[in-house]
Amino acid sequence: MSKGSSGIRYVPAIAAGKAVRVATRLRGGGSAFPGYLTNRLAPSLLATLAEGFQDGIVFVLGSNGKTTTTHMVSEILRAHGLKVFTNPTGANLPQGVTSALLADATLTGKVKADVAVLEVDEAYAADLADILHPRVIIALNVQVDQLYRFYETERVADMMLDAATRASVAVVVNRDDPYLSKIDESSLAAPVAFFGASRELVAQSAHGLVNAADTRSGNAGVADREATAEVVALDGRDVSVQLPEVRVDLTIPARGLHYAVDAAAATAAVAALLGSRFRTDATAQGFSRMAPAYGRGELVPLRPGRTDEQVEFVMFKNGPSLQLNLDALESAPERLLMAIDEGTPDVSWLYDVDLDKLDHVDVVTGEKAYQLATRLAYAGIPIGLVEPDMERAVQHMRALPTTTSGRQTWFVNYELMMIGRRLLGHGDQEVARR
Amino acid sequence: MTALRIVQLYPVLLGVTGDRGNVDVLAQRARRAGLDVTIDSVSPGDDLPDADIIVLGNGPLSALRSVVDDLRDREPALRAHLERGGVILAIGGGAELLGSRIGVLDGDDLDGIGLLPYRVDRSRDRRVGYIVAEAPEGRIVGFEDHASVYRLADGAGPYAQVTAGKGGVPYADGRAGEGVRVRNAFALNVQGPLLPLNAWFADLLLAEAASAAGLSYERSGELDLVDGYADGARAAIEERATKHFTAIDL
Ligand SMILES: [Zn+2]
Numbered sequence: 025m026s027k028g029s030s031g032i033r034y035v036p037a038i039a040a041g042k043a044v045r046v047a048t049r050l051r052g053g054g055s056a057f058p059g060y061l062t063n064r065l066a067p068s069l070l071a072t073l074a075e076g077f078q079d080g081i082v083f084v085l086g087s088n089g090k091t092t093t094t095h096m097v098s099e100i101l102r103a104h105g106l107k108v109f110t111n112p113t114g115a116n117l118p119q120g121v122t123s124a125l126l127a128d129a130t131l132t133g134k135v136k137a138d139v140a141v142l143e144v145d146e147a148y149a150a151d152l153a154d155i156l157h158p159r160v161i162i163a164l165n166v167q168v169d170q171l172y173r174f175y176e177t178e179r180v181a182d183m184m185l186d187a188a189t190r191a192s193v194a195v196v197v198n199r200d201d202p203y204l205s206k207i208d209e210s211s212l213a214a215p216v217a218f219f220g221a222s223r224e225l226v227a228q229s230a231h232g233l234v235n236a237a238d239t240r241s242g243n244a245g246v247a248d249r250e251a252t253a254e255v256v257a258l259d260g261r262d263v264s265v266q267l268p269e270v271r272v273d274l275t276i277p278a279r280g281l282h283y284a285v286d287a288a289a290a291t292a293a294v295a296a297l298l299g300s301r302f303r304t305d306a307t308a309q310g311f312s313r314m315a316p317a318y319g320r321g322e323l324v325p326l327r328p329g330r331t332d333e334q335v336e337f338v339m340f341k342n343g344p345s346l347q348l349n350l351d352a353l354e355s356a357p358e359r360l361l362m363a364i365d366e367g368t369p370d371v372s373w374l375y376d377v378d379l380d381k382l383d384h385v386d387v388v389t390g391e392k393a394y395q396l397a398t399r400l401a402y403a404g405i406p407i408g409l410v411e412p413d414m415e416r417a418v419q420h421m422r423a424l425p426t427t428t429s430g431r432q433t434w435f436v437n438y439e440l441m442m443i444g445r446r447l448l449g450h451g452d453q454e455v456a457r458r
Numbered sequence: 459m460t461a462l463r464i465v466q467l468y469p470v471l472l473g474v475t476g477d478r479g480n481v482d483v484l485a486q487r488a489r490r491a492g493l494d495v496t497i498d499s500v501s502p503g504d505d506l507p508d509a510d511i512i513v514l515g516n517g518p519l520s521a522l523r524s525v526v527d528d529l530r531d532r533e534p535a536l537r538a539h540l541e542r543g544g545v546i547l548a549i550g551g552g553a554e555l556l557g558s559r560i561g562v563l564d565g566d567d568l569d570g571i572g573l574l575p576y577r578v579d580r581s582r583d584r585r586v587g588y589i590v591a592e593a594p595e596g597r598i599v600g601f602e603d604h605a606s607v608y609r610l611a612d613g614a615g616p617y618a619q620v621t622a623g624k625g626g627v628p629y630a631d632g633r634a635g636e637g638v639r640v641r642n643a644f645a646l647n648v649q650g651p652l653l654p655l656n657a658w659f660a661d662l663l664l665a666e667a668a669s670a671a672g673l674s675y676e677r678s679g680e681l682d683l684v685d686g687y688a689d690g691a692r693a694a695i696e697e698r699a700t701k702h703f704t705a706i707d708l
Contacts, residue, residue: 369586370475374479398654398684399479402482
């Protein structure tokens with residue numbers, strides 16, 4: 025591929041008008057990002073900042089679960105007594121990582137933390153790794169995601185595999201992922217630690233882990249790999265991860281096999297980074313301190329000044345994340361809002377998601393409400409109201425009788441999660457991971 | 459009673475843009491019209507069952523390379539299917555395979571199976587966003603996301619004239635066009651997927667397929683609810699595609 029330094033710019037004309045996805049360069053051509061840095065900063069500043077972390081840097085890459093896993097790794101390290109620097113939720117492009125580091129740096133060019141845990145956009149991971157020299161790189165999964173941006177899913181796999189060659193201590197890889205499980209260990213500078221879920225747990229999950237089929241090697245499925253961190257038990261939010269020597273029992277912040285697998289990845293990464301300093305009790309303690317991340321099982325009161333009914337936000341950004349979150353439901357939501365707007369340009373994947381978990385939807389909203397309603401109707405799911413305007417949809421949800429469970433469930437894309445939170449009076453609490 | 463037989467080719471490798479939605483819509487509409495329906499999936503190496511409608515979905519270049527030899531072996535069967543009046547719906551990468559050749563920017567070009575009268579060249583510019591196009595039987599509304607330009611053989615023309623969006627099948631005079639129809643084979647880039655958003659198009663395919671099979675298809679009134687939602691989706695897309703800067707540009 026040689027796309028030069030051209031990029032895709034996406035300008036959503038959404039109501040909020042805020043969420044701008046920054047231009048991305050497609051990897052393989054000219055190297056736009058180092059140029060960007062050279063133009064704006066002393067070229068060595070970022071590298072100097074990186075060297076200040078005595079316990080090094082961890083990169084978290086993946087189509088789904090980056091934010092959650094970054095949060096998990098950070099909390100486990102904190103529970104081990106380390107001071108952790110991490111980039112704010114979603115600030116995973118070079119500009120975001122750079123400005124977060126600069127914001128925390130002292131005038132002498134030092135960030136006062138022992139270790140950095142960074143969620144990094146796949147498209148920039150290799151370039152950033154060349155500058156920051158991460159010790160550990162976690163590659164969570166390759167799922168069909170943002171084709172309008174990446175064109176072909178295998179390119180996303182190559183971005184992660186390419187970045188992985190830059191890790192100096194460990195590459196932590198999902199063995200249940202068709203592309204990633206075929207990682208060429210001879211290309212790497214560091215040993216691989218595979219994580220995953222037991223065969224039984226994957227088989228019990230209605231749609232497995234929804235990782236992308238490998239379309240290029242002749243084997244669409246996974247290569248057989250031994251996991252060094254394996255989810256061996258899952259009951260609600262209680263998870264057991266088997267490590268080579270010990271088993272760690274954890275309580276994770278939200279239900280779902282994908283979160284349990286993220287927890288195995290985080291545990292494997294910390295074990296690799298800390299070596300003999302790794303402790304299972306501190307690991308469990310790190311998880312117990314975690315609050316649910318923004319839009320991932322978080323609860324917000326439905327009506328101001330009242331606590332009798334909460335909204336559980338469930339964010340999805342693509343087919344796999346919607347499927348995994350549906351699969352994680354204990355039962356059909358009693359009161360359900362679903363929302364998609366133009367922040368999600370192509371919603372063809374709605375037809376690849378199995379919606380059997382739902383028995384009705386109360387309100388369908390967002391600019392793409394009628395596209396979603398069409399999909400739901402073909403799935404035979406009754407709809408109470410289609411109201412493209414989110415504000416009116418929220419009013420309608422508030423006017424419905426109180427649920428017996430005291431809980432409404434709102435499945436939302438990122439942009440409408442932000443708007444929905446604001447409409448509920450929780451708008452500006454952009455969650456820093458401390 | 460004879461069933462309407464739908465076959466989806468390579469659903470695992472060619473199915474990244476909700477292609478099973480097109481299959482599902484055909485099946486549900488046919489069943490509501492009182493027809494029995496069978497759906498078969500065919501992977502490389504499988505026998506091709508007798509079919510009234512064959513659906514070929516979208517996928518990456520690596521997937522096209524991995525299925526093309528298998529598809530080429532089926533070319534005589536597909537040609538016979540078309541000559542009997544059978545329907546083929548091919549979207550994106552699957553549609554490109556039905557032409558004579560796919561010219562790629564990096565790496566080796568790929569020979570198609572030569573069933574339909576075009577070659578396709580991958581382009582540097584990507585065409586992404588909503589698309590609206592006027593076909594003889596109705597207005598096509600959906601989402602396009604491709605980097606390909608069709609070159610039609612002499613005597614062939616685009617199926618629909620693009621009124622918003624880009625399209626991938628230009629007219630000889632340079633106007634934007636989209637899709638190719640030869641007999642009852644339809645090749646398009648339109649996702650969304652195509653058929654839920656374009657009920658008239660699904661009904662056209664079903665009527666053609668039924669008639670070739672000696673059955674008859676008449677749209678059921680039970681579809682009023684879902685088609686009403688689809689009308690709402692079409693109106694929102696048309697509004698955005700024509701009045702706003704389309705979502706994505708290179
Ligand atoms: Zn996840």
